[in-house]
Amino acid sequence: MRVKALLVAAAAAVLVVSGCGGKQVQDNQAGAGACEAADGRLTIATGNTGGVYYVLGGGLAQLISNNTKLRATAAETGASVQNIQQLVAGDYDIAFTLADTAADAVQGKASFEGKPQKIQALARIYPNSTQVVVRADAGINSVADMRGKRISTGSPKSGTEVIANRVVSAAGLNPETDIQAQRLALGKAVDGMKSGTVDGLFWSGGLPTPEITDLTTSLGGAVKFVDITPQLGAMQQISPVYEASTIPAATYKLAADVPTIAVPNLLVVREDFAAGNACAITKLIFDKRADLEQVHPAAKEITKDSATKTDPIPLHPGAQQGLAG
Known part of the structure; x- marks a missing residue:
């Protein structure tokens, strides 16, 4: 019953809107020197409703609201690229993002070409697995087999879209011309797979x-x-953050890993995010990690050992203080 209650509370904390926020106390010295959040409101940019960002974002908002002076809400979004763009614009205060997208942002590359974004990290959190699922009758056994197929590459301006396009390119295909790219949110992609209008996602x-x-x-x-590890070498030439991993068979009751x-994944903020808030929230994540684990098991992979490994995204000074406590 506790798990169910936490999931309901997390869902209630999520605002299903495309953007609202930027409400945290704007004095970047608020709480400076003390690991204490100031009075105020803030909004967390998450992702698609069917994804883990959305679930954990709601849980994090509830955790912040229950344990600090801040009142936090979470917003459904298209995820990483959009999250960073709207974070910097002031629409959100904290954002979930993939590390490769965040690296592009601070370096002014790819979706942020020529426009480096002034963001900092609160912490590195759990990893995202690239999950490529296809219909068994679509004749797809490798990424190269996606030529001419109807493939969902994720929501526009999402981290999934960035990775999908890079994986497809690494297989020697042009994601704009060699596949029938469907830029769909996860729920719509799943519906398309069920109805047969989408071959893979x-x-x-x-x-x-x-x-999933x-x-x-x-x-x-x-x-x-589909196993996409043949594309790993080419992906690592783009960014060193990509690494080999495994989806355990038990995750989705598969026959094999x-x-x-x-x-x-990272939690990121603007450079002017209040130091006291950054410290209090970062410390809270690790002090109350068990509560987040009840919201979603991915939180079990949030560890202090990896939290500071955010390079090339600088760690916010307040977060450094929170992680040292």
């Missing part, structure tokens, strides 16, 4: 992702996962 998310669980449970042997590519 890319998803970068924590394990398990609720919508729904897909594999509903269609069973009519869908399968699935080799894949993983990338860490």
